[in-house]
């Protein structure tokens with residue numbers, strides 16, 4: 001699959017829940033909620049790659065896998 005953020009070929013990590021977990025060599029590991037994915041498709045949004053990676057990095061440094069939900073996604077486009 002392609003990374004939702006940067007489009008790099010990435011790996012989907014099997015997970016349970018209403019989100020997709022993605023391991024991208026460029027962005028690291030993150031989760032994108034089902035509602036956020038639907039919004040992106042509906043509105044043809046694109047992530048601001050630099051902005052999104054900066055936010056992901058701050059979350060990853062805390063030791064958590066960042067979850068981008070629909071409200072977060074709206075601030076990262």
Ligand SMILES: [Zn+2]
Pocket residue numbers: 003004005006007008024025026027028
């Ligand atoms: Zn990526």
